[in-house]
Every structure is written in C-alpha cells, then in structure tokens.
Amino acid sequence: MSSASLTSKLATEEQKLLACIHCGLCLEACPTYVITGDENDGPRGRLYLMRAVGEGKLSNESRAFERHIDRCLGCRACEQVCPAGVEYGQLLEAARAELFTAATQRGLGYKALRFALQHIWLQPARLKFAFAIARMIRGSGFAGLLLKTGLARILSRRFEFGLALLQSSSPESGRRFDPEGTRAHETPRVLAPSNTPAPQSKVCATKNPAAALLFSGCVGEGLFSRVNRATVRVLEVNGVEVRIPEEQVCCGALHAHAGDLAGARALARQNISAFSHTENVPVVTNAGGCGAMLASYGHLLSGDETFAPAARTFSERIRDVSQQLKLVGSNAGSSITTKPITYDASCHLLYGQHAGEAPLEMLGSISQLNFARLEGSERCCGGAGIYNLLEPELSREVLAEKLANIRATGAQVLATGNPGCQMQIGAGALLAGMNLRICHPVELLDESYARAGFYKQDGSTT
Ligand code: SF4
Ligand code: SF4
Structure with missing residues (x-):
C-alpha cells in the first residue's frame, strides 16, 4: 500500500499533526512509554512515525509503524498534558484507519477482529445471538471450571484471560451487599419520588423535571x-424520565x-437517526468508552454533507449518567457497607467525556461511604477495547500496576464507569x-x- 493513502487520510488532520512541538x-x-522506555511507544515517537509515513519517508507497511501504533492503548492521557493541544486521539484514529486497510497482511488476531467487526458487530441480530451464546457460556459454569482447573491456562494464557474477562462480567462478580436477602437478579420497582417512604431529610425538596434517552x-x-x-x-428516582430507543x-x-x-x-x-425524534433530550450513557465515541460523532461525520450538522448536535447531547445526576441533583442513599470502596476512572470517561468529578460526587450521595482513594486512578487499566487480547503482554504489565495500587487501598469493592474496565480489572483480580x-x-x-426504601420488590405502591 502506498503511503500516499495515509497522507490523504491524515490530510484533514495535518495541522493537528504539525502542532506537536x-x-x-x-x-x-x-x-x-513508562513500561517499555521506548520513544516509539510514547506519543511523541508515534507522532513522528505518523508524520514520517504521511510525508512518504516511511512506508505505511513498515513493521515499526504497525507495531508502535498497535501498541498504543488509545487512552488519550497524553492529550491532557500536552501544552500544544495536540489532538492525539483523532490522529491515532486516522493512522489506524490506514493500518486497517492493510489488515490482510497482519496476524490472525487482527484478521479475526476484522471479521467480527464487519460480519457480526454490524449485524444487530447476529450480535444479539453472539451475546446470548456468551451469556450461556458464562452461566454454564464451564468457563469457571476451565479456569479453576488450570486447563484454560494450559491451552493458552490468552484463552485463559478471555474466559476470565467473560466471567468477570457475570452478575455474581458485581454482586450486591446482601444482608437482607435481596438477590442480584431481582429487579426492584421504582417508586415515584413523591411516594418514597425515605425520611424527608434524605430527599431533595424539589427536583427538576427532566427526560433522558438511554444509550x-x-x-x-x-x-x-x-x-x-x-x-x-x-x-427515575431523581425525577428523570428515561426512554430507551429500540x-x-x-x-x-x-x-x-x-x-x-x-x-x-x-x-x-x-444511532443519530435512532435518537433523532426527540432532539432536545440528552442522551445518557453509563459506559465511558461508548460515551466518548458518541461524543466524537461530530468529528467522525464532519465530511458527511447529509449527517454533519445532526452529528454535531447529537454529540452535544451526550452525558454520562453521573453528569446527568449532577445536573438534576441526586437524592441521598443509605449506607450500604462499612467496607472500603475505591474508584477507578475510565480513561474515556475522564479524557473523552471530561467526567472526572461527577462519578465521585455520585458515590458521595451514598451515606457513610468508606472511600479509599486509588493511586493512579487516572491511568489506563490496560483493557482498551480488546487491546488486552491483541497485545496481551503489554496489557498485563499495565494491569499489574493497577492491581498493585488497588491492593494498597485495602478495598474489597472497586467501582468504575465502563464495562471494558470492569472486565479487565475483574479478570486480573480473578486470576x-x-x-x-x-x-x-x-x-x-x-x-x-434500595436500602433507603426508594424501591419495592412486590411492585405495589405506597
Ligand atoms: S493514547 Fe495513551 S498509550 Fe497512546 S500514546 Fe497517548 S498516553 Fe500513550
Ligand atoms: S506534549 Fe504535546 S507537544 Fe509535547 S511532545 Fe507530547 S504531543 Fe508533542
């Protein structure tokens, strides 16, 4: 493949590339960079490589370009400290777009990824079926057995980690504190805020009536x-009426x-079409990775004459659930445990959606929370989509630092606002x-x- 095509992909981003000082x-x-100490595994080195390829000084099929772009987590921590405002995330996207077109010459893992993205993820019915199979494996106990007996590791460490990722998504892994017999799979009913039996001191006097569409x-x-x-x-307890576009x-x-x-x-x-019928209503997510992506639609579709204006408007509507709660104000909840609880920030929630404080404030609504601060909470956990399966060694090293920091807090509960981070840290902790x-x-x-009495199990109202 010629480097000219990379130049064309990066052409609209050229000023961003040149901004690096x-x-x-x-x-x-x-x-x-911190782990390998290799300049090419850092943002500055990667920008050099992108520029060299863009200027035709390096082939976009070069091993160095492929290797060091692949080894980037895409966490965007570099953007936050850059005095020149280099929009690294968008440049990385353009470089990866070039590498994707050369995927036929790449390893089996990338070929499998390409197949899954094009033939499963773009087909909602197939994707639904794939997740149904995944849930079946997760619930069957077979994955747990392979992990416990060590058979999974004998087959391969990558396979073992994949199974651990799946296991760590199970409801059991996110189980409730349960002294009063509330089971995790039960779905409590929401009482209208005006009917809540919670003490008045726990409930905000007034709530802004609001609406949201859930992604x-x-x-x-x-x-x-x-x-x-x-x-x-x-x-809903906090006065927000929620709808989920099908x-x-x-x-x-x-x-x-x-x-x-x-x-x-x-x-x-x-997605823009699915959420277009109520354009003034915010789109709320609870996944940092999804939220950052949805917020980038304006950039992604900036060259699309039909969708560009709608994409910009759509991106402005994206909020994490914690940001929406901060906006409307949240009721105080009762204490759930005296055990220490810590929090790890999802990179994309932090750097993509700029939601640093809101999730902590959400946790602050829980009465008598025994919060243990996590050192390096702002650093990536090594999950990064399926980076953990494509670049397992480097991912493991990034995760090891995270797990060591979690151990140091003494916490038995870790909260994080992205399913990928939940699975990555969960798999590491499990193994x-x-x-x-x-x-x-x-x-x-x-x-x-639930402890404060906002919900009822039998569906009746008070
Ligand atoms: S996105 Fe993350 S891993 Fe990639 S260069 Fe920036 S800081 Fe490093
Ligand atoms: S901080 Fe910004 S300007 Fe400095 S080397 Fe990194 S990307 Fe370039």
Missing part, C-alpha cells in the same frame, strides 16, 4: 444489563479504534485470587437507594 511532556503520562450499548445490554436497569432506576446499535468504538472508520460511520448514522467486587458506581447508588 516535541517537548516530551507527554512521555511520563503514557503507560506504554444501552452492545456490551452493556449484552453482558451488563443489570447496570442499565440500575441506571434507569437511579435516574433502533439503537453499537456505538462503533471498537470499529473506530481498530481503524474501520466506514463501519464506525455506518453505526453512527444509525490473581483477589477478593474484590467490581461494579459500576451507579450500581452502588442503586443499592443505597
């Missing part, structure tokens, strides 16, 4: 539907991160034998609302 301030923020996500609905249900209950599809983050921009754009157009519950912050708030 090579100061190196981003290096220490970059998890892959439920493919992995979200496929493996973490409990988080979606908790999100709806928590929003025509929505995957956000396209996996496609964009893999360089399949055509696939990502096709999904983006479908390391750690006693750690991983869940979404909104699940904890949901539980504290």
Whole structure:
C-alpha cells in the first residue's frame, strides 16, 4: 500500500499533526512509554512515525509503524498534558484507519477482529445471538471450571484471560451487599419520588423535571444489563424520565479504534437517526468508552454533507449518567457497607467525556461511604477495547500496576464507569485470587437507594 493513502487520510488532520512541538511532556503520562522506555511507544515517537509515513519517508507497511501504533492503548492521557493541544486521539484514529486497510497482511488476531467487526458487530441480530451464546457460556459454569482447573491456562494464557474477562462480567462478580436477602437478579420497582417512604431529610425538596434517552450499548445490554436497569432506576428516582430507543446499535468504538472508520460511520448514522425524534433530550450513557465515541460523532461525520450538522448536535447531547445526576441533583442513599470502596476512572470517561468529578460526587450521595482513594486512578487499566487480547503482554504489565495500587487501598469493592474496565480489572483480580467486587458506581447508588426504601420488590405502591 502506498503511503500516499495515509497522507490523504491524515490530510484533514495535518495541522493537528504539525502542532506537536516535541517537548516530551507527554512521555511520563503514557503507560506504554513508562513500561517499555521506548520513544516509539510514547506519543511523541508515534507522532513522528505518523508524520514520517504521511510525508512518504516511511512506508505505511513498515513493521515499526504497525507495531508502535498497535501498541498504543488509545487512552488519550497524553492529550491532557500536552501544552500544544495536540489532538492525539483523532490522529491515532486516522493512522489506524490506514493500518486497517492493510489488515490482510497482519496476524490472525487482527484478521479475526476484522471479521467480527464487519460480519457480526454490524449485524444487530447476529450480535444479539453472539451475546446470548456468551451469556450461556458464562452461566454454564464451564468457563469457571476451565479456569479453576488450570486447563484454560494450559491451552493458552490468552484463552485463559478471555474466559476470565467473560466471567468477570457475570452478575455474581458485581454482586450486591446482601444482608437482607435481596438477590442480584431481582429487579426492584421504582417508586415515584413523591411516594418514597425515605425520611424527608434524605430527599431533595424539589427536583427538576427532566427526560433522558438511554444509550444501552452492545456490551452493556449484552453482558451488563443489570447496570442499565440500575441506571434507569437511579435516574427515575431523581425525577428523570428515561426512554430507551429500540433502533439503537453499537456505538462503533471498537470499529473506530481498530481503524474501520466506514463501519464506525455506518453505526453512527444509525444511532443519530435512532435518537433523532426527540432532539432536545440528552442522551445518557453509563459506559465511558461508548460515551466518548458518541461524543466524537461530530468529528467522525464532519465530511458527511447529509449527517454533519445532526452529528454535531447529537454529540452535544451526550452525558454520562453521573453528569446527568449532577445536573438534576441526586437524592441521598443509605449506607450500604462499612467496607472500603475505591474508584477507578475510565480513561474515556475522564479524557473523552471530561467526567472526572461527577462519578465521585455520585458515590458521595451514598451515606457513610468508606472511600479509599486509588493511586493512579487516572491511568489506563490496560483493557482498551480488546487491546488486552491483541497485545496481551503489554496489557498485563499495565494491569499489574493497577492491581498493585488497588491492593494498597485495602478495598474489597472497586467501582468504575465502563464495562471494558470492569472486565479487565475483574479478570486480573480473578486470576490473581483477589477478593474484590467490581461494579459500576451507579450500581452502588442503586443499592443505597434500595436500602433507603426508594424501591419495592412486590411492585405495589405506597
Ligand atoms: S493514547 Fe495513551 S498509550 Fe497512546 S500514546 Fe497517548 S498516553 Fe500513550
Ligand atoms: S506534549 Fe504535546 S507537544 Fe509535547 S511532545 Fe507530547 S504531543 Fe508533542
């Protein structure tokens, strides 16, 4: 493949590429650079490579270009510390788009990824079926048996980690605190806020009437539907009327991160149409990765004459559930445990959606929370979509630092706002034998609302 095609892909981003002043301030923020110490595994080196290919000084089929672009987590931590405002995420997307077109010359893992993205993820019925199979394997106990007996590891470490990822998405892994017999699979009914039996001191005097459309996500609905249900209950308790458009599809983050921009754009157009009938209503997500992707539709479709204006408007409507709660104000919930709870920030929630404080404030609505601060919470966990399966060694090293920091907090519960992070940290904790519950912050708030009496199990009203 000629380097001219990369030049054309990066042509509209040229000014962003040239903006780098090579100061190196981003290096220490970059998890892959910190681990390998290789300049080409840092943002500055990767920008050099992109520029060299763009200028025709390096072939876009060169091993160095492929290797170091592939080894980027896409966490965007480098963007936050860059004094020149280099929009690294968009440049990475363009470089990966070029590599994606050369996928036929790449390894088996990337070929499998390409097949899955094009023939499963773009077909909602097939994707639904694939997640049904995944849930069946997860619930059968077979995956757990392979892990416990060590057979999975004998087959391959990558296979073992894949099974651990699946296991860590199970409702059991995100189990409730359960002293009063509330089972995780039960779905409590939401009482109208005006009917809540909670003490008056716990309830905001007035609530802004609000509405929201929930983006439920493919992995979200496929493996973490409990988080979606908790999100709806928590929003409704706080006066937000929630609807879930049925025509929505995957956000396209996996496609964009893999360089399949055509696939990502096709999904983006479908989502914009699915959420278009109520244009003034915010689109709420509970997945940092999806939220950052949805918020980037304006950029993704900037060259699409038909969809560009709608894509910009759509991106402005995206909010994490914590940001929506901050806006409307949230009721206080009861205490759920005295055990220490810690929080890990999803990179895309933090750097893509700029939701640093809102999730912590959401946790702050839980009475008497024993919060343990996590050192390096802002650093990537190594999940990064399916980076953990494509670049397992480097991913494991990034994860090892995260697990060590979690151990140091003494926490037995970790909350994080992205299913990929939940699975990555959960799989690492599972294989390391750690006693750690991983869940979404909104699940904890949901539980504290259940304790406060906001929900009833029998569906009756008071
Ligand atoms: S996105 Fe993350 S891994 Fe990639 S260069 Fe930036 S800081 Fe490093
Ligand atoms: S901090 Fe920004 S300007 Fe400095 S080397 Fe990194 S990307 Fe370039």
